[in-house]
Amino acid sequence: MAPSLIRVFEADGGIPNSSLPLVIWKDRLPGAAREGGPACALYRRNGWSGTWVYTVYPFWHFHTHGHEVLGCVGGRARIGFGGDAGIVIDVERGDVAVVPAGVGHRKIQATDDFLMAGGYPPGQQGNIVRSGELDDKRIAAEIGRVGLPESDPVTGLADGVVTVWRRATS
Structure with missing residues (x-):
């Protein structure tokens, strides 16, 4: 399944963003994985x-x-990506976004029952950083240590986000 959106963002107001693109697929989660526990298990x-x-x-x-x-x-929900000069995307059950380290994101509005299932490639984690909390040198050093995933979180193969990001870095 081809991504619905592939977008690279320039730095914006203290948000570093990334040379790797944000990748979004509409309706990508399998039917059996459209609840929190099953998505995390996937x-x-x-x-x-x-x-x-x-x-x-x-x-x-x-x-x-x-x-x-x-x-x-x-x-x-409506989710902003990339900072104030970035984009706003409407997401619904089944949609998947893979957000590169450094890319800013925030919820703009959502229904009361809005939930996301999240996760990270092996050995990585989602520390929460706001603009101005870390200096640019530290941000660049920390993001520079984040490797590319070897498998797509939905398929488990070297396709999907793996293919998109390998193309972006070659």
């Missing part, structure tokens, strides 16, 4: 860890210790 089977089920924070933030998969497992 990610773990496919080599991704640190899974969780929660919402998306309503403030701009990014991660410097890992890339993040976000699969919508409840409700609908």
